[in-house]
Amino acid sequence: MTADVIDSFRDTPDERLRAVLASLVDHLHGFVRDVRPTVAEWESAIRFLTATGQACTADRQEFILLSDVLGVSSLVETLNADASGDTTEATVLGPFHVTESPPRADGDSIDLVGRGEPCLVTGSVRAAGGAALPGASVDVWQCDDEGFYDVQRPDRQPPGNGRGLFAADEQGRFRFRTVVPSHYPIPTDGPVGELLRRTRRHPYRPAHIHFIAAAAGHRPVTTHAFVAGSPYLDSDAVFAVKPSLIRECALVDDPVRAAAAGLPNPFRHVEFDIVLRPESP
Known part of the structure; x- marks a missing residue:
């Protein structure tokens, strides 16, 4: 047969x-x-x-969620990633990239609620050889300080909260203001949640910020910046954590730096540089 x-x-x-x-x-x-x-x-x-x-x-997107908890999403990203170790490792898209991120200017805040621990995220987009990639697009999205994305709580978060589409400057740099995200459970009110309950698996993801970086002549990368010290780094429900993507969320107690960033003092700072591989011939 x-x-x-x-x-x-x-x-x-x-x-x-x-x-x-x-x-x-x-x-x-x-x-x-x-x-x-x-x-x-x-x-x-x-x-x-x-x-x-x-x-x-x-x-x-419940099917993406199912792919995530079975480890398929992470495996697909890994198989399609650069194995040389010179570029930023890819990880899962996740089920919440379901709406376009609003364009924002360099240094803007993606926090539209004003609740949570303030955080400055800075980084760069570079080619594998180290050259800056001016104008590279950096799409970011994250949950709030309570572990929810805007589409999960439309009555409590305005559309676009925790989301932003940025363009790297002439040095390939980008920066934005936000709040420190929380660890959170993936949605468990559907079939995937029932699967986790029947197999006695927890639904939690460690705290993270999603990124998609893209530049002309280079392969885009879908990745995360994971918050060092977050619970569940060693047991992510969707198998997405990679050591190279874990970043310190350093406490900065400096009124001058806070004022320059447009944040209250003290604040947290995450540095996340992204390296893209060239397109295959």
């Missing part, structure tokens, strides 16, 4: 699609032979996948 199903795709014009389907059928049939599910178990799996799709909305 497996050979017949694979052969049924023989006329697929797209060579890559034909190869992917052949591999999918081969591995999927192998999985079924290994597990030997009952009809009731197969029906339960169909209901789970159906419920996962039904949980998706314009502001929520």
